[in-house]
Amino acid sequence: MTATAAELALMQGMPPPDERLVTLANWQEGPFNRWAFQHVSEVVPCAVLGRGDGPVLPLPHALEDLDPLLDGFLERTYTDGFIVLRKGRIVFERYCNGLTERTPHLLQSVSKSFASALVGSLVEKGLVELERHARDYVPELWSSGFGDATVGQLLDMSASIVFSEEYADPASEVQAQDRAAGWRPRHPGDPENSYAFLCSLRKDGEHGRTFQYCSASTDALAWVLERASGRRYADLLATELWQRLGAEHDAWITVDSAGFGFANGGMCVTLRDLARFGHLMLNGGGVNGVRITPSPWVEHGRRDNTRLMADGDFKAAYPRGFYADKWWHTGDERGTFYGVGIYGQYVWIVPKSQLVIAKLSSLPSALDPSMTAAHHSMFRSLTDTLG
Amino acid sequence: MTATAAELALMQGMPPPDERLVTLANWQEGPFNRWAFQHVSEVVPCAVLGRGDGPVLPLPHALEDLDPLLDGFLERTYTDGFIVLRKGRIVFERYCNGLTERTPHLLQSVSKSFASALVGSLVEKGLVELERHARDYVPELWSSGFGDATVGQLLDMSASIVFSEEYADPASEVQAQDRAAGWRPRHPGDPENSYAFLCSLRKDGEHGRTFQYCSASTDALAWVLERASGRRYADLLATELWQRLGAEHDAWITVDSAGFGFANGGMCVTLRDLARFGHLMLNGGGVNGVRITPSPWVEHGRRDNTRLMADGDFKAAYPRGFYADKWWHTGDERGTFYGVGIYGQYVWIVPKSQLVIAKLSSLPSALDPSMTAAHHSMFRSLTDTLG
Numbered sequence: 092m093t094a095t096a097a098e099l100a101l102m103q104g105m106p107p108p109d110e111r112l113v114t115l116a117n118w119q120e121g122p123f124n125r126w127a128f129q130h131v132s133e134v135v136p137c138a139v140l141g142r143g144d145g146p147v148l149p150l151p152h153a154l155e156d157l158d159p160l161l162d163g164f165l166e167r168t169y170t171d172g173f174i175v176l177r178k179g180r181i182v183f184e185r186y187c188n189g190l191t192e193r194t195p196h197l198l199q200s201v202s203k204s205f206a207s208a209l210v211g212s213l214v215e216k217g218l219v220e221l222e223r224h225a226r227d228y229v230p231e232l233w234s235s236g237f238g239d240a241t242v243g244q245l246l247d248m249s250a251s252i253v254f255s256e257e258y259a260d261p262a263s264e265v266q267a268q269d270r271a272a273g274w275r276p277r278h279p280g281d282p283e284n285s286y287a288f289l290c291s292l293r294k295d296g297e298h299g300r301t302f303q304y305c306s307a308s309t310d311a312l313a314w315v316l317e318r319a320s321g322r323r324y325a326d327l328l329a330t331e332l333w334q335r336l337g338a339e340h341d342a343w344i345t346v347d348s349a350g351f352g353f354a355n356g357g358m359c360v361t362l363r364d365l366a367r368f369g370h371l372m373l374n375g376g377g378v379n380g381v382r383i384t385p386s387p388w389v390e391h392g393r394r395d396n397t398r399l400m401a402d403g404d405f406k407a408a409y410p411r412g413f414y415a416d417k418w419w420h421t422g423d424e425r426g427t428f429y430g431v432g433i434y435g436q437y438v439w440i441v442p443k444s445q446l447v448i449a450k451l452s453s454l455p456s457a458l459d460p461s462m463t464a465a466h467h468s469m470f471r472s473l474t475d476t477l478g
Numbered sequence: 479m480t481a482t483a484a485e486l487a488l489m490q491g492m493p494p495p496d497e498r499l500v501t502l503a504n505w506q507e508g509p510f511n512r513w514a515f516q517h518v519s520e521v522v523p524c525a526v527l528g529r530g531d532g533p534v535l536p537l538p539h540a541l542e543d544l545d546p547l548l549d550g551f552l553e554r555t556y557t558d559g560f561i562v563l564r565k566g567r568i569v570f571e572r573y574c575n576g577l578t579e580r581t582p583h584l585l586q587s588v589s590k591s592f593a594s595a596l597v598g599s600l601v602e603k604g605l606v607e608l609e610r611h612a613r614d615y616v617p618e619l620w621s622s623g624f625g626d627a628t629v630g631q632l633l634d635m636s637a638s639i640v641f642s643e644e645y646a647d648p649a650s651e652v653q654a655q656d657r658a659a660g661w662r663p664r665h666p667g668d669p670e671n672s673y674a675f676l677c678s679l680r681k682d683g684e685h686g687r688t689f690q691y692c693s694a695s696t697d698a699l700a701w702v703l704e705r706a707s708g709r710r711y712a713d714l715l716a717t718e719l720w721q722r723l724g725a726e727h728d729a730w731i732t733v734d735s736a737g738f739g740f741a742n743g744g745m746c747v748t749l750r751d752l753a754r755f756g757h758l759m760l761n762g763g764g765v766n767g768v769r770i771t772p773s774p775w776v777e778h779g780r781r782d783n784t785r786l787m788a789d790g791d792f793k794a795a796y797p798r799g800f801y802a803d804k805w806w807h808t809g810d811e812r813g814t815f816y817g818v819g820i821y822g823q824y825v826w827i828v829p830k831s832q833l834v835i836a837k838l839s840s841l842p843s844a845l846d847p848s849m850t851a852a853h854h855s856m857f858r859s860l861t862d863t864l865g
Contacts, residue, residue, distance in 0.1 A: 106738070323490075
């Protein structure tokens with residue numbers, strides 16, 4: 092059985108004993124993330140993304156009995172929340188491990204897809220151009236590996252950067268980035284904040300040739316958006332996207348010591364609001380007067396980028412798959428695309444079937460190929476059943 | 479002119495230059511608090527006090543022109559928000575320095591009065607008795623100065639503790655407490671968290687003889703409430719109080735590395751929700767089916783405690799004044815009582831005139847006698863005008 096945060100008595104005891112204490116050093120890993128992903132603001136400082144005063148995008152119910160299909164899956168995959176929309180109606184919704192309809196849950200790298208939608212808005216306003224270099228907006232990046240990467244390359248993760256995304260490796264750049272962002276305890280000599288960290292990264296090879304999953308590319312992109320708009324990423328995200336989403340609840344984003352919103356992974360949103368995001372993306376960025384990003388931008392994110400994909404787990408699973416504008420595309424005939432975050436966060440969108448599947452989880456480890464396969468398999472089964 | 483956070487460009491610049499950077503070391507002081515008191519969760523980790531799904535306590539408008547009376551006062555006193563209720567109707571409401579109706583603002587020691595209301599609920603449930611000692615609930619406090627203080631003494635701040643409340647003195651216990659609570663950068667050898675800090679405090683003289691404003695007494699009280707209820711202070715406050723307040727918005731409380739909600743000063747609430755709290759206290763703890771604390775408890779907090787008051791600024795201003803159950807009483811014929819927090823936070827309640835005045839500010843310094851006098855004087859003038 093998958094123990095809940097309450098069953099594990101995490102953060103209980105006043106003070107909690109060491110083995111139940113969620114800390115800056117352990118909060119991302121299981122079992123501590125069972126509690127932490129629903130209490131991110133208690134571990135890392137967060138800015139509020141206010142929902143504003145606009146109407147909530149309604150999600151009417153059209154429930155179906157999916158229990159036989161899902162039997163065991165939700166528990167086995169450390170689910171915190173799971174929702175399925177078909178044509179904007181909730182056909183299934185489940186809260187586990189203490190999550191409520193009101194609880195913002197960490198998205199990890201699903202956050203990246205929100206950054207993409209924001210780029211669409213700024214491109215439309217003429218504030219950002221995909222062909223320009225990062226250094227044109229952020230002179231401090233000139234001597235970094237990002238300097239001569241284009242905005243488009245940052246979006247497609249085809250900038251070539253010396254960067255290890257090995258989450259469990261203390262010597263990796265991704266852990267160093269966490270430390271600069273306030274996600275892990277600092278080491279002596281660490282860069283002061285995310286900005287300084289980004290400036291410290293070096294180029295690896297030629298940009299634009301190959302997909303390289305480098306989380307920092309999204310943060311470099313966010314810095315570009317800040318300078319292009321003159322506003323903090325958190326403020327930009329709140330006013331240009333979150334307040335236009337028809338969100339039910341405020342969202343959060345973690346911020347570092349310089350107030351930088353951690354674009355690559357720091358957003359926390361409720362299950363339904365994540366589903367709303369998927370629903371809007373499914374419908375070209377807008378529904379019923381609610382619009383989060385221009386329709387042409389959504390189309391742009393669907394262009395075939397398979398030429399960039401190198402061999403690896405993803406290509407093995409999806410030979411026609413690709414990554415574009417911070418979305419993963421399976422290349423299947425249903426047009427499936429998705430955002431995914433470590434430890435089991437998903438927004439899975441199936442245009443042909445008008446389906447959105449959102450899942451929030453607290454898996455024991457960041458990446459587990461068997462867990463990934465189980466998720467993808469279940470999402471396909473749901474699509475077969477409902478589509 | 480009193481510059482706003484925006485005019486000061488605090489936290490602007492991506493990254494902000496040093497002189498505009500709000501840090502854990504400077505956030506409480508002016509001018510940095512102009513920004514920080516509306517962005518506490520970006521500086522110190524916070525737990526959410528969810529408002530739940532209940533109805534909002536309505537605050538109808540009955541506006542009056544108080545501008546001539548208030549002329550210059552709001553700006554001169556670094557106001558962020560100011561609201562006046564008469565018989566539960568808004569007669570005046572003003573937002574300044576970027577504060578909105580939706581923005582939780584730090585309460586500092588007004589937080590203490592919320593702790594008091596919570597005690598009332600737990601006393602009614604038989605979970606806490608005022609005559610029992612802190613050590614009866616929290617054995618760890620046995621050898622500390624709080625061990626043989628009664629719950630009632632913690633409420634009235636008549637426990638005698640070696641504790642300097644000199645906010646500007648780096649050697650004071652109040653700054654040490656801030657460091658343990660995550661409110662200031664840690665020093666080597668500091669206690670790990672608020673619990674350890676409380677255990678480290680020593681007794682000064684006999685308890686129960688004299689009022690001693692010692693913020694830590696409220697945190698010791700909160701620890702008692704945690705153990706008496708088996709629940710974290712933040713959770714207790716959310717479910718037993720905030721969800722019963724008819725609040726419009728979620729509130730927050732800062733938490734330390736052990737998850738302890740900083741009871742003496744860490745709450746952040748919106749202006750109207752603070753006014754709602756005052757309105758409920760004015761009406762014996764409840765209005766129209768909304769009740770945050772038992773009516774007898776509100777009466778209990780009005781008993782005459784003047785015998786405890788020693789000479790000082792407060793006694794000079796209010797010879798018949800006293801402190802009881804975490805409320806200040808002026809001893810005037812209108813029954814005025816109030817909660818106050820450093821840097822200009824107030825909820826000022828005038829029972830005879832059915833008035834509640836709430837003010838959120840970001841004054842340059844923690845305590846300024848001339849500012850205190852200006853506030854009290856204005857609150858009396860408002861009472862004369864409206865009462």
